[in-house]
Amino acid sequence: MNARVLTLAASRGRRTVYSLTGVEGARRLSANVEVTPADPQRFRARLLSVPLDTVAYEELSAAAFSMTSASTQELVRFIEVQGGVLHFDDPDRPPLRPGEMTAVDTGAPFRLRASEAVRLATLVVPRAALRLPAVLPGDRFLAPITSPLRAAWSSLVRSLGVSAPDDGTRDAEILAHAIIGLTRGLLTPDALPEEEPxxxxxxxxxxxxxxxxxxxxxxxxxxxxxxxxxxxxxxxxxxxxxxxxxxxxxxxxxxxxxxxx
Missing domain, CATH: 1.10.10 (Arc Repressor Mutant, subunit A)
Known part of the structure; x- marks a missing residue:
């Protein structure tokens, strides 16, 4: 099932909400990323999972935690902050505030942390589908919405948290292909995001x-x-x-x- 790219495997065709608590809740989150709560015993999180063909959408609300790469799969996570502040481990990089985004390659080392409660929206895409260069040009996603293409991308992705076709349907396949095309267009604007032959x-x-x-x-x-x-x-x-x-x-x-x- 293509929904294996989800942090938690959702039932096929289902929009699923998880309530996660304590050490066990953090462990269940640690599939493609490793989540370490600041206070494991009091950790609380809510995760919305939406499987959609080759891509997946997640919304995570959680208390203070750090997030590091823990995946052998080559996935790209596009993370938008909806509430709170998300910090990079690199002191030279400014923190992400509501409306700002980053792109992280789960196959490469990274570390993000939230010192307080935070809300994140994440799109998970197989790296191979984007046909990216060796170095992920994630800085294109750091700024708030600045172009019609980025606005269209954000509007389409955010709608998945409210309404999305059932996974396994033709509509889901078409929508996933459209999201991948828009994403590739944002990351490599000089190349038309055509389907691979x-x-x-x-x-x-x-x-x-x-x-x-x-x-x-x-x-x-x-x-x-x-x-x-x-x-x-x-x-x-x-x-x-x-x-x-x-x-x-x-x-x-x-x-x-x-x-x-």
Missing amino acids: AAAVVRRARAIIERDYADPSLGPSAIARAVGVSERRLHRLFRTEDLTVAQSIASDVPRRRSIGS
Whole structure:
């Protein structure tokens, strides 16, 4: 299920609210990011999770805590402060106040902290879907809304907390694709955010199959996340070659074993 990019795995197609308390509540938050409360015993948090195809939306209200990277998945988190103040571990970077944003790469080290209660809205996107350079140009998101494109992006993302199509539907896939396109346009404004050619996606998927064929957890869902497309689109692309994703994996295993012997 593509909703695995969520901090907490929500049921497919559901907008889910979690009330989290104490040490156990902080532990449940620490999946793709590690959350350390300033006062573990008195920690209180409310998390709204919205799965939407290859992307996910979260709203977090919590007491004082620090947040560090804890993910092996290559995800980008776009964090907007809605209330309170969020500080960087780097003293040269000014804190984020309501209406300001940052983009963090969960595969790279980072540390954010809130010394008081804070409200955050977060969009989680697979890094591969954005086709970004090696260094994430996150500074483009630090300022408040300054352009029509950023305003459109913010309006679309914020609406997910109120109303979003059920995950797994065609509407969810279209909306996720639109969000990824807008995000890519903001991060790389000189490049038109077009959909990656089908042949290139299939090539990258086949490379992952050849590299990880011995991994028992390798399957269509894992491959789709790695190449940054929905599982539905991945199946559709492989069908154009008269071969399903599962058949491609199955046919590659004996071939690789014969080469190894």
